[in-house]
Amino acid sequence: MTDHSVPAAERGTPALEVTDLHVTFDYPRPAVAGISLRVDRGEIVALVGESGSGKTMTAKAAIGLLPSGATATGSVRVDGQEVLGLSEKELTAIRGERVAMVFQEPQTALNPVQTIGWQLRQALTRHRRLTRAQARARAVELLELVDIPDAADRASYYPHQLSGGQKQRVVIALALAGEPALLLADEPTTALDVSVQREILDLLVRLRDRTDAGILLITHNLGVVAEIADRVVVVQLGETVETGDVRQIFAAPAAPYTRQLLAAVPRLDVASRDGRHHAASASDGPTPVVVVDGVTVEHPGSFGSAPHVALSDVSLVVEPGEVVGVVGESGSGKTTLGRAIGGLLPLSGGRILVDGDDFTELSGKDLRAARRRIAFVPQDPTASLDPRFTVAESIREPLEIQGIGDRRSRAARVAELLSAVQLPTSFASRLPHELSGGQRQRVALARALSTDPKLLIADEPTSALDVSVQARVLELFAQLQADIGFAALFISHDLAVVRQVSDRVTVLKAGRVVESGSATRIFVQPATDYTRTLVHAVPVPDPERDRLGRELLPAG
Template identity: 90%
Template sequence: MTAASSPAVPVPSVPPALEVTDLHVRFAYPRPAVSGISLRVDRGEIVALVGESGSGKTMTARAAIGLLPDGATATGSVRVDGREILGLPEKDLARLRGDRVAMVFQEPQTALNPVQTIGWQLRQALTRHSGLSRAAVRARAVELLRLVDLPEPEVRVGYYPHQLSGGQKQRVVIALALAGDPALLLADEPTTALDVSVQREILELLVRLRERTGAGILLITHNLGVVAEIADRVVVVQLGETVETGDVGRIFAEPSAPYTRQLLAAVPRLDTASRDSRRHAAHGPTPVVVVDGVTVEHPGSFGSNPHVALSDVSLVVESGEVVGVVGESGSGKTTLGRAIGGLLPLAGGRILLDGDDLAELSGKDLRAARRRIAFVPQDPTASLDPRFTVAESIREPLEIQRIGDRRSRAARVAELLSAVQLPTSFASRLPHELSGGQRQRVALARALSTDPKLLIADEPTSALDVSVQARVLELFAQLQADIGFAALFISHDLAVVRQVSDRVTVLKSGRVVESGSATRIFVQPATDYTRTLVHAVPAPDPERDRLGRELLPATS
């Protein structure tokens, strides 16, 4: 028999990094957490799992790493690198974690041990998953940090987490996940807590790692712009069931399911009209807030020089308008909001509220001034007392400010619940009985209880799903138009800021880079820094803005 006629030697096929078939996860609740989800992630592929909170995304990922909560029962099949996960003994699952499957968490600060160096934490992971010597382990730790593009890895391997920025900490978390050379990476909202430019760096890193390591990546996210930029395929889930699945281009161009169309329609976009082009605020004769050359310093530690958080910052918020504040982490956005709210001392400059200098007020006058300012926090779960009912949370500012009597306060609670579109029956509920969007509505009602002239909203929607975010932003705009309060809207999500703001101030390293109308800032940014921020925003359009393709030219 000639060589040409010899039978071909069969080539063993590589199993998928993850194959989930008809997965059901049940608790002691009427509705299953997961009800028949199926998906596949091949080696070297990024598959996005999208859907609202409660859709089964995280439970599917936890099933893939063998970390389902106590009391959960799972049926179906979950195979990682060809091995069945469901039913494996814990000792086998422990060996599998890190070696074949690893997880990248949403919040790197809580994923890292604050009292141990980065090198120590990497050594623990490497020692567990390899038989390398101590010297080889350190060399591999440095190699992993270099793989995730951490600057000066030989030096930073000896750093503690608090010495790194948010983006650098996330790179360390990814390096830890890669320590065992896994076939599958589970990335659970890996960029939600990051500002737009750092988010882009992490997305670029994930794409490079997919190419360098050949690992499959299951990306769990509610940011459809992120999905459009890096995913190969998309799986859309709702209430524990698969709604549709397909190539990323097809899903975004021709979604077949009404739910998918609903999610896409809710995404804020930079190419939509800004508030300033749709309406004109009815400005009063006196601005609500004037920030005039404000400098804020934080004390240095162990005798070091003070850290200048804000330097000669000026802006004006007029009656009936929303001023957006954007910039990277550490730019001074939150510090500015806290300073305007009278929560930080000033090292220079002044802040006028309705013409009154806050630094010169005391006693009753200061109490009356603070009544005119309210905050909407980023995380309503942390801001609402878990022991207080909804009514008690909304009523508390009225009691602190000694506004009204018991009957008028009860009427005010009912009025505010109606204003934020919650049933009056919610008054007796506790925070844990509400969804994230409902809790944020309660936080809005609480902030509005004293009828403030200025609302300071610090990242009020960053923790919400895209559709819930859309409803909260719509409610915010409606309340602002109806009541007429002025607002300072702080966010790292530039598309959200464009949607809600009349004017925008851009901060960098505690200084104002530029200010102007929302349309001008986002369509014709005047500085390279602002252009960098605008072009880093993920767009929900795989054909227009895909990592690895040339981006649209900057508008000069």
């Protein structure tokens, strides 16, 4: 493959210099209020802070993508050129050539109706005068650079034919097409499971070493920061509060806000809550809330292809008051299991008992009554809450649908639930867009608990939240679960979160149960190579320990 790396003489020169950046809108508080940072060639700098701290606005300023109505002052220099004040034509010339962005969600960054090879060729010919054959060859080189297997063949694939991790690799290849000095990576691993996340992080490090591009990594995952960052810039409410070498920041953070962020990180090396519950047969104690017995779920194939087996002979038990975590890579069947237990998918085999009732034998009014015992907490409350409904209307709606209570009792229930999720009763009249992400997730919890369910199915309920908000939501979840006593199926690709909240854990791989057991046993003494791989892939918020682990792992 052609060597496109930057000469060693350029290492250490600034790829990005941000000086006293202010970004304001028609709001009382500026989005960015004096952030300064520097990213050198061949360096990974992590920009961390809570939602609303100005991280993404800083990156958008560097690539000239600030929203209309924004006013930016200060200085933003990319590869030596001032960006603020450039015309759209001038900005277009530097995008891709000097600076490129890797987005959080690759599915929305790729054109679904064009092959990935076509999209790469378009990016290449925009920046270079290449013949069709040269562009085709370089597109394959880029796919090989980001470790896409069988790159020459995969160039003819459409995005939907690739896994989530492969799509993210293609987005990185697109960003590298113009050989930029600076890569802006905005939460590039948030939507990925732990093993794919590890592969993408390893890839970013190798690309940094090979191309000598500077990388500004925007993330709320401090384990990721410890894994690959050279330096850290911590921002709060649009201002820089601390900056320094990653080891120094993690070992001796100077700012109280940085200490608060680090304290909020869930870890695998802390005691979990297991030991209170153990699976038992119905004759040994109370009726289990859920019994999944040999369940198989098949999705019909298209155009004559064979059906896809999403779950195969899966069994598990959730006892009263117990939290069972479900972990596994993308495509392992985690969400399918939750939907099947909720009665939202037909079974191809096996049975599901909820509070002793067989869902496969219920229909009509009996099925609707049984479903009242189950509630869902979604990953993204913004998408699940009707934007036209107030908080009170969103919480009250399940009660109205199920015909529970009258107007007065429903209003009292709304007030009770707002108090339970630690929101002021004044929030009842607010709309979803008037709430923060953590507040919306609290409303989603209150809505799920409105019908007093016996089982809560939480599908990635904190993956979209920054670390400190996630910590508060998890504390609230644990408190509500202890106070109310509902059982829960907690689905997540974040193993540290699962350990924190779960009594027992079930590990899925390709639709099958690999192993089950107490949270401590699964994460401290995993019985299978697959679980050990998942546990080892979890980024640890400790630069010394985690980088030592990286050196012990084979590359790739």
